[in-house]
Amino acid sequence: MKNKYDVIVVGAGPAGLSCAEVLAKGGKSVLVLEKNNEIGPKICAGGLTAKVEKENIISLQDTGKIFYSIKFHFSKICRKFAESEPIVATIDRGKLGKIMLEKTIKSGAEIKTGIKVKEINENSISVNGQEMKYSYLVGADGSNSIVRKFLGIKTEKLLTTLQYTIPQKIQEFEEMEYFFDSRIFNGYFWIFPHKDYTTIGSGYYPKFTHKNHFNFKSSFENWLSSRHIKTTGLQLEGFPINFDYQGYQFGNKFLIGDAGGFASGLTGEGIYFAIVSGKEVGKKIIDLQYNCPGISKILKIKKNHENLLSLVCFFNDLSPNLGFKIVSFLYNLPLFKKIISRIVS
Numbered sequence: 187m188k189n190k191y192d193v194i195v196v197g198a199g200p201a202g203l204s205c206a207e208v209l210a211k212g213g214k215s216v217l218v219l220e221k222n223n224e225i226g227p228k229i230c231a232g233g234l235t236a237k238v239e240k241e242n243i244i245s246l247q248d249t250g251k252i253f254y255s256i257k258f259h260f261s262k263i264c265r266k267f268a269e270s271e272p273i274v275a276t277i278d279r280g281k282l283g284k285i286m287l288e289k290t291i292k293s294g295a296e297i298k299t300g301i302k303v304k305e306i307n308e309n310s311i312s313v314n315g316q317e318m319k320y321s322y323l324v325g326a327d328g329s330n331s332i333v334r335k336f337l338g339i340k341t342e343k344l345l346t347t348l349q350y351t352i353p354q355k356i357q358e359f360e361e362m363e364y365f366f367d368s369r370i371f372n373g374y375f376w377i378f379p380h381k382d383y384t385t386i387g388s389g390y391y392p393k394f395t396h397k398n399h400f401n402f403k404s405s406f407e408n409w410l411s412s413r414h415i416k417t418t419g420l421q422l423e424g425f426p427i428n429f430d431y432q433g434y435q436f437g438n439k440f441l442i443g444d445a446g447g448f449a450s451g452l453t454g455e456g457i458y459f460a461i462v463s464g465k466e467v468g469k470k471i472i473d474l475q476y477n478c479p480g481i482s483k484i485l486k487i488k489k490n491h492e493n494l495l496s497l498v499c500f501f502n503d504l505s506p507n508l509g510f511k512i513v514s515f516l517y518n519l520p521l522f523k524k525i526i527s528r529i530v531s
């Protein structure tokens with residue numbers, strides 16, 4: 187490691203790797219610091235919407251499993267959203283990390299693993315007693331970002347999640363499914379089949395569930411039992427998803443991906459938003475006049491998602507599942523189906 191870089195990127199998730207690749211290709215000296223020894227694995231359902239392919243980020247053919255339909259269960263009502271083109275795919279996060287790492291290494295960025303950044307200064311960071319100067323610092327260190335904390339930015343909007351990874355030898359699932367029932371909470375359960383395993387999880391935004399005796403873990407376990415899903419001996423995992431976006435540039439410091447709160451508060455989708463924000467900030471550092479149209483685009487998608495979430499929760503609070511019933515009714519009408527598809531995709 188040198189003692190001065192144009193850019194130091196903290197975190198080698200999808201946001202940090204895509205940003206470093208753009209920067210190194212643009213001629214900047216870049217150091218990426220990752221606390222884990224292995225790049226990629228992360229608690230995640232691994233769903234990639236087709237817009238990832240449209241952005242030329244990754245081909246869906248490189249993923250594990252491709253889906254042409256998704257089932258949405260609104261309490262007892264089920265709606266199947268199907269298209270002739272792939273809608274979504276699932277990918278193992280280890281595999282995604284590997285694909286992205288290869289491209290980033292090829293670009294010339296320097297990547298160091300097993301280094302947890304603990305100390306940030308105005309124009310340098312200290313790692314194991316060595317001081318490294320930067321002209322720009324990029325926080326790509328996820329929902330518990332140390333760079334965000336250094337900048338003094340509070341995080342109030344966090345999705346809480348729980349997830350099991352179920353190997354196929356225990357139980358096999360075919361379809362990608364979402365389940366909503368506001369009598370349980372204003373959140374959702376998901377089933378995302380992969381090639382050799384299935385991620386089954388649940389997520390919600392605590393501010394939208396005002397129940398006195400609500401216990402997230404037992405609600406999730408009860409729901410799994412009601413569907414005869416076996417999890418004995420499997421590890422229950424959870425990690426927050428930050429969707430509290432408060433800006434991406436703070437002088438010579440930037441926040442991208444979950445560190446910047448770019449994920450969707452509605453679906454918890456964050457990989458696409460992380461990659462787009464990473465690439466855009468890379469371009470911005472190369473050319474400070476660049477006005478990041480890609481960031482404006484993802485912020486618009488995110489705003490639509492979160493407005494829909496607020497609206498549905500508002501109606502659910504008037505009467506159990508009313509918001510979900512309205513969405514599922516409107517979804518039957520071709521015009522609204524198009525509008526809703528546009529809002530969530």
Ligand SMILES: Cc1cc2nc3c(=O)[nH]c(=O)nc-3n(C[C@H](O)[C@H](O)[C@H](O)COP(=O)(O)OP(=O)(O)OC[C@H]3O[C@@H](n4cnc5c(N)ncnc54)[C@H](O)[C@@H]3O)c2cc1C
Nearest residue numbers: 197199200201221231232233303327328443444456457460
């Ligand atoms: C249960 C669950 C399910 C999800 N399912 C989906 C899904 O199906 N589809 C989807 O699109 N999104 C999903 N997400 C969200 C998705 O995982 C994130 O939005 C995405 O990983 C964000 O990428 P990132 O690069 O910003 O951050 P991360 O992927 O979190 O990467 C941050 C990196 O920074 C490193 N790091 C952190 N602190 C430091 C430090 N101090 N020093 C050095 N390195 C550090 C971490 O080790 C990590 O490698 C899910 C999230 C959860 C919790």
